[in-house]
Amino acid sequence: xxxxxxxxxxxxxxxxxxxxxxxxxxxxxxxxxxxxxxxxxxxxxxxxxxxxxxxxxxxxxxxxxxxxxxxxxxxxxxxxxxxxxxxxxxxxxxxxxxxxxxxxxxxxxxxxxxxxxxxxxxxxxxxxxxxxxxxxxxxxxxxxxxxxxxxxxxxxxxxxxxxxxxxxxxxxxxxxxxxxxxxxxxxxxxxxxxxxxxxxxxxxxxxxxxxxxxxxxxxxxxxxxxxxxxxxxxxxxxxxxxxxxxxxxxxxxxxxxxxxxxxxxxxxxxxxxxxxxxxxxxxxxxxxxxxxxxxxxxxxxxxxxxxxxxxxxxxxxxxxxxxxxxxxxxxxxxxxxxxxxxxxxxxxxxxxxxxxxxxxxxxxxxxxxxxxxxxxxxxxxxxxxxxxxxxxxxxxxxxxxxxxxxxxxxxxxxxxxxxxxxxxxxxxxxxxxxxxxxxxxxxxxxxxxxxxxxxxxxxxxxxxxxxxxxxxxxxxxxxxxxxxxxxxxxxxxxxxxxxxxxxxxxxxxxxxxxxxxxxxxxxxxxxxxxxxxxxxxxxxxxxxxxxxxxxxxxxxxxxxxxxxxxxxxxxxxx
RNA sequence: CGGGACGUGGCGCAGUUUGGUAGCGCGCAGCGUUCGGGACGCUGAGGUCGCCGGUUCAAAUCCGGCCGUCCCGACCA
Numbered sequence: 195x196x197x198x199x200x201x202x203x204x205x206x207x208x209x210x211x212x213x214x215x216x217x218x219x220x221x222x223x224x225x226x227x228x229x230x231x232x233x234x235x236x237x238x239x240x241x242x243x244x245x246x247x248x249x250x251x252x253x254x255x256x257x258x259x260x261x262x263x264x265x266x267x268x269x270x271x272x273x274x275x276x277x278x279x280x281x282x283x284x285x286x287x288x289x290x291x292x293x294x295x296x297x298x299x300x301x302x303x304x305x306x307x308x309x310x311x312x313x314x315x316x317x318x319x320x321x322x323x324x325x326x327x328x329x330x331x332x333x334x335x336x337x338x339x340x341x342x343x344x345x346x347x348x349x350x351x352x353x354x355x356x357x358x359x360x361x362x363x364x365x366x367x368x369x370x371x372x373x374x375x376x377x378x379x380x381x382x383x384x385x386x387x388x389x390x391x392x393x394x395x396x397x398x399x400x401x402x403x404x405x406x407x408x409x410x411x412x413x414x415x416x417x418x419x420x421x422x423x424x425x426x427x428x429x430x431x432x433x434x435x436x437x438x439x440x441x442x443x444x445x446x447x448x449x450x451x452x453x454x455x456x457x458x459x460x461x462x463x464x465x466x467x468x469x470x471x472x473x474x475x476x477x478x479x480x481x482x483x484x485x486x487x488x489x490x491x492x493x494x495x496x497x498x499x500x501x502x503x504x505x506x507x508x509x510x511x512x513x514x515x516x517x518x519x520x521x522x523x524x525x526x527x528x529x530x531x532x533x534x535x536x537x538x539x540x541x542x543x544x545x546x547x548x549x550x551x552x553x554x555x556x557x558x559x560x561x562x563x564x565x566x567x568x569x570x571x572x573x574x575x576x577x578x579x580x581x582x583x584x585x586x587x588x589x590x591x592x593x594x595x596x597x598x599x600x601x602x603x604x605x606x607x608x609x610x611x612x613x614x615x616x617x618x619x620x621x622x623x624x625x626x627x628x629x630x631x632x633x634x635x636x637x638x639x640x641x642x643x644x645x646x647x648x649x650x651x652x653x654x655x656x657x658x659x660x661x662x663x664x665x666x667x668x669x670x671x672x673x674x675x676x677x678x679x680x681x682x683x684x685x686x687x688x689x690x691x692x693x694x695x696x697x698x699x700x701x702x703x704x705x706x707x708x709x710x711x712x713x714x715x716x717x718x719x720x721x722x723x724x725x726x727x728x729x730x731x732x733x734x735x736x737x738x739x740x741x742x743x744x745x746x747x748x749x750x751x752x753x754x755x756x757x758x759x760x761x762x763x764x765x766x767x768x
Numbered sequence: 769c770g771g772g773a774c775g776u777g778g779c780g781c782a783g784u785u786u787g788g789u790a791g792c793g794c795g796c797a798g799c800g801u802u803c804g805g806g807a808c809g810c811u812g813a814g815g816u817c818g819c820c821g822g823u824u825c826a827a828a829u830c831c832g833g834c835c836g837u838c839c840c841g842a843c844c845a
Contacts, residue, residue: 206794206806207780211838231837286843336769336843350845393844497842604845638845672804707805725804
């Protein structure tokens with residue numbers, strides 16, 4: 195491609211709306227443009243990058259026996275009603291009505307459609323199967339953000355495994371896990387697999403692939419000592435020693451005027467009211483049922499854990515007026531002591547605690563001497579609290595680390611819920627009819643592209659790994675008005691192209707600074723610079739984008755070297 | 769959905785407080801001089817000031833409503 199003919203709209207200044215590095219650089223470099231919040235046009239450079247990621251994914255999916263499909267993006271409501279997700283997906287699903295008045299949905303994921311196709315698999319002899327597609331997904335995200343990291347319309351590789359039994363699913367799950375590691379490694383990413391919550395997907399077990407980045411939205415807990423790693427939605431840690439008083443204390447109400455927060459209370463009274471001696475009482479509406487959620491005063495709730503523990507589909511904090519109606523007091527003076535009319539779910543950290551402090555359900559009053567088991571009717575115990583940095587690992591006791599990352603992939607063990615819902619059964623060797631055991635596996639392509647930028651850039655711009663770079667080399671011609679330079683550039687361009695190198699010829703009539711800055715911004719791995727001055731001495735320059743080292747060589751040697759480097763680089767991680 | 773900020777040529781911004789001719793830098797077009805790290809001169813094109821309504825002799829500017837975008841919190845590839 196000749197740069198003079200290419201549509202590569204680079205920007206000299208950072209776009210005003212872009213905060214995240216990948217957003218900033220992908221817009222500045224002319225890879226993407228926004229149409230509306232959460233919807234981006236992929237420009238030619240971005241398309242080339244995505245096509246490379248697409249290809250790597252297909253190679254690795256095919257390697258584990260995957261077969262590629264292409265399914266509709268518009269679905270009849272019936273299939274979603276059948277699986278129960280027409281309701282469950284709520285506002286996240288784009289819905290529309292066709293001219294006949296039939297309800298339609300834009301696909302957020304394709305368990306239903308694939309399970310429907312799986313009804314044509316009728317014998318265990320046809321199993322296992324791995325089916326996949328690379329296709330557009332639509333999710334009406336409440337808050338799209340960070341450029342292409344979180345959008346409402348995106349390309350996903352989704353695959354589905356079909357097996358006779360759970361042992362088969364284990365195999366499919368493991369091969370996907372291995373394939374995902376290869377995919378991300380080939381994209382130049384270091385992705386960590388962590389145990390995660392299954393969320394709206396349902397199922398028994400799930401693993402996320404996370405790339406470390408400050409632009410990420412997931413908090414990850416890892417242990418350097420034993421290798422434990424989990425999303426904070428699932429992570430646990432050891433609790434510190436409890437130093438409650440031995441003897442039973444009397445329950446006693448005491449005035450706490452003006453006290454609204456855990457901190458207020460701790461500050462106004464002695465050590466017996468410190469946060470870890472308090473019971474935090476939250477009111478949540480769990481699938482329309484108001485519920486008290488209890489945590490230790492210094493602990494923070496993870497809402498996903500509450501959803502997982504209750505199996506809830508919808509969860510929200512109660513509104514202030516609801517709280518007043520239910521509890522007779524405002525947030526700040528709430529407690530679960532004596533509460534009979536609401537379900538109470540409590541975090542494990544409160545088990546067996548005594549001498550605790552909590553709200554009295556009377557504004558300006560609290561209770562002390564609370565014995566959790568004696569005074570509170572806990573309907574259910576669960577792990578609800580957020581792990582904090584430095585807490586001891588539950589496996590080995592070493593201090594845990596907490597960091598932010600981007601979720602580029604997620605794999606789920608689904609089980610039989612979708613096959614049962616859609617009627618996908620096979621006969622086993624004994625002639626019994628059994629539901630197909632399914633797994634579901636996803637990778638976000640544009641998000642992967644953005645994650646690469648997040649992980650690989652410098653103050654000049656993007657540093658693409660060769661495997662996903664839009665072009666592998668750029669020939670930068672200085673002084674296109676000078677015949678010698680122009681002809682040498684054309685020759686380099688031709689020879690590299692003939693050798694199969696994806697090469698861009700910067701034949702624009704621009705000053706050197708502009709050309710260098712653009713080539714570095716869009717992150718082409720190798721640059722050959724041709725100018726009249728060098729040519730007088732018979733040399734060109736070869737610059738490596740990562741590290742920005744430059745060396746002089748003859749034209750022949752430069753061609754040879756770049757071809758060799760590209761060949762080597764393409765096999766990265768493969 | 770809660771909180772904050774913003775909306776003025778393709779991009780980045782000033783002008784709004786105190787109503788009165790729509791401006792700057794970059795980019796773009798033409799010509800010339802330059803050109804191995806984002807050149808310079810001259811000439812020129814390009815704007816419903818997010819939208820609707822109100823106040824006023826007069827609105828980018830004041831008032832009301834709506835829409836859009838970004839950031840922070842709850843959701844996911």
